[in-house]
Amino acid sequence: MPRAKNAVASRARRKKLLKQTKGNFGARKNVWTVAKNTYEKGLLYAFRDRRKKKSEFRSLWIQRINAAVRQEGLSYSNFMGLIHKAEIDINRKVLADLAMNHTEAFKAIVAKVKELA
Numbered sequence: 001m002p003r004a005k006n007a008v009a010s011r012a013r014r015k016k017l018l019k020q021t022k023g024n025f026g027a028r029k030n031v032w033t034v035a036k037n038t039y040e041k042g043l044l045y046a047f048r049d050r051r052k053k054k055s056e057f058r059s060l061w062i063q064r065i066n067a068a069v070r071q072e073g074l075s076y077s078n079f080m081g082l083i084h085k086a087e088i089d090i091n092r093k094v095l096a097d098l099a100m101n102h103t104e105a106f107k108a109i110v111a112k113v114k115e116l117a
Helices: 007-020 032-070 076-085 092-101 103-116
Strands: none
Touching: 007 032, 032 076, 032 092, 032 103, 076 103, 092 103
């Protein structure tokens, strides 16, 4: 009895992966072994960077808060220490949004923190 290789399914698997690597340069898009390595490495990068994105956004929020607070005569670390002492529970994401888009509200928070300090 002949050995069944199921070429249809194998080709479908390869075509699916080659479709995922479309847009890569050179052999990375059309040579099976190279494309497979590229695809797997891309999945690893995607997994890693979904977590890395969170720390990058946190550092962006800190930079934005720092820039806004320095205009009010405080440093970021002093401001965060005072805001915790004042028991104002607003996270960095919201503070950065207020600093960028609602400057009056942010200035009110800074004034409140300065007043309580």
